[in-house]
Amino acid sequence: MKSTTRSVPTTRGIKRIDLAYVQLATSESARDINRDVVLEIIRSQQPVSRADLARASGLQPSTISSIVDQLIAEKWVKEGAIERRPRGRHPTLLALNDELVILAADVRPKQAIVALLDLNGRFLAREVVPLVSDPESAIGKIVQRMESMRDNHPNHSFEGIGISMPGRIDPESRLLILAPNLKWGSYDIKHAIEDRMQLQVELTNAANACLLAELWSGRLDGIRNAVLVTVVEGVGVAILANGQIITGMYGLAGEFGHSPIDPLGPLCGCGQRGCWEVFASSNAALRYYAEIRPNDAPLSIHELLHMTEEDDPAAIAAVSRQATCLGRGLRLVTAALSPEVILIAGDITTSWARFGPMIQAELEATMLAGRTPQLGITNDSELARLRGAAAVVLQRHSGYQRSTHKAARTKTSL
Numbered sequence: 253m254k255s256t257t258r259s260v261p262t263t264r265g266i267k268r269i270d271l272a273y274v275q276l277a278t279s280e281s282a283r284d285i286n287r288d289v290v291l292e293i294i295r296s297q298q299p300v301s302r303a304d305l306a307r308a309s310g311l312q313p314s315t316i317s318s319i320v321d322q323l324i325a326e327k328w329v330k331e332g333a334i335e336r337r338p339r340g341r342h343p344t345l346l347a348l349n350d351e352l353v354i355l356a357a358d359v360r361p362k363q364a365i366v367a368l369l370d371l372n373g374r375f376l377a378r379e380v381v382p383l384v385s386d387p388e389s390a391i392g393k394i395v396q397r398m399e400s401m402r403d404n405h406p407n408h409s410f411e412g413i414g415i416s417m418p419g420r421i422d423p424e425s426r427l428l429i430l431a432p433n434l435k436w437g438s439y440d441i442k443h444a445i446e447d448r449m450q451l452q453v454e455l456t457n458a459a460n461a462c463l464l465a466e467l468w469s470g471r472l473d474g475i476r477n478a479v480l481v482t483v484v485e486g487v488g489v490a491i492l493a494n495g496q497i498i499t500g501m502y503g504l505a506g507e508f509g510h511s512p513i514d515p516l517g518p519l520c521g522c523g524q525r526g527c528w529e530v531f532a533s534s535n536a537a538l539r540y541y542a543e544i545r546p547n548d549a550p551l552s553i554h555e556l557l558h559m560t561e562e563d564d565p566a567a568i569a570a571v572s573r574q575a576t577c578l579g580r581g582l583r584l585v586t587a588a589l590s591p592e593v594i595l596i597a598g599d600i601t602t603s604w605a606r607f608g609p610m611i612q613a614e615l616e617a618t619m620l621a622g623r624t625p626q627l628g629i630t631n632d633s634e635l636a637r638l639r640g641a642a643a644v645v646l647q648r649h650s651g652y653q654r655s656t657h658k659a660a661r662t663k664t665s666l
């Protein structure tokens with residue numbers, strides 16, 4: 253049972269509202285912020301009573317009451333269990349409405365994982381879809397799976413679709429503007445799926461999706477400066493700076509993976525030579541292995557990592573070289589952002605006991621000053637992208653950060 257003596261404002265929702273923007277808030281946007289705060293407290297502390305919400309948020313009981321009525325009417329929240337107390341009233345507890353569900357897809361160059369999640373991040377269905385390189389037929393296959401998941405859950409309300417992409421999405425046009433490993437050109441993924449599914453689609457970068465999933469899990473509570481690095485076919489970076497996820501003007505913030513390290517290095521998918529990702533990605537490890545054993549049949553990264561577990565010297569040499577390059581490149585990241593925490597997501601994390609210390613050693617060797625950032629791995633990078641993609645839908649549709657976006661635009665037009 254939830255404590256009724258909870259101390260005041262240490263909730264995740266309050267922390268995420270940036271005071272720099274709150275100062276600019278109009279009375280209308282202040283109401284939006286209060287609504288976001290209340291929804292976040294319900295999400296992170298459910299089941300909660302209205303009295304608990306008032307205590308945790310510092311808002312008046314009458315304000316809580318009207319916000320909760322609105323959230324119930326919009327189906328974000330439902331009333332459930334009755335709290336049993338020894339004396340006095342037995343308040344009805346509030347929780348997120350788990351009948352409201354979100355479709356999510358984690359798109360990668362050769363496959364997509366399509367899933368159905370409820371508002372609590374629980375998976376109701378999950379399927380792998382092999383993809384061809386033509387974007388129209390790839391999206392057709394993803395939509396087919398989504399349609400069958402919707403048909404199989406007739407009693408749920410579908411709120412929207414979140415897609416994690418191995419690339420960058422322009423926050424204004426919502427178009428994919430950089431995806432060197434996918435090569436889908438300027439195909440309008442968002443509208444292609446919306447036309448078929450009649451649900452709103454939100455696209456997000458895979459690294460940002462993983463970072464958002466970590467934030468929502470509460471693992472980064474108290475951390476305001478963190479970096480998450482996805483190490484798969486390419487290398488992607490997501491940035492939490494001063495408590496905010498940074499996207500930049502065109503959604504391109506964090507493209508350290510395409511920083512040129514060696515102008516004479518191998519050609520990268522982005523068209524340049526010697527980017528960090530051609531030395532530090534999973535594809536780089538496979539290339540290093542092929543250099544040592546040129547006559548072997550091509551491997552998958554999972555096979556290569558499995559060989560390191562079996563102490564194969566060539567496999568260990570290849571992934572060690574990748575780990576060293578990954579650690580060296582983190583110098584750019586720490587110099588630019590000075591994070592407290594660096595989280596690695598992706599293939600190499602499955603053999604972290606062997607290769608994590610190599611990355612750590614390089615990171616320590618290149619520190620300019622101060623304490624070395626804490627290096628760790630994400631909980632479940634396979635599922636994190638799906639959870640993060642779903643969280644983007646929840647965030648946009650429920651109104652999370654709506655007020656900060658409004659305020660940010662006001663700020664730029666001054």
Ligand SMILES: [Zn+2]
Pocket residue numbers: 509510511520521522523524527529
């Ligand atoms: Zn590049």
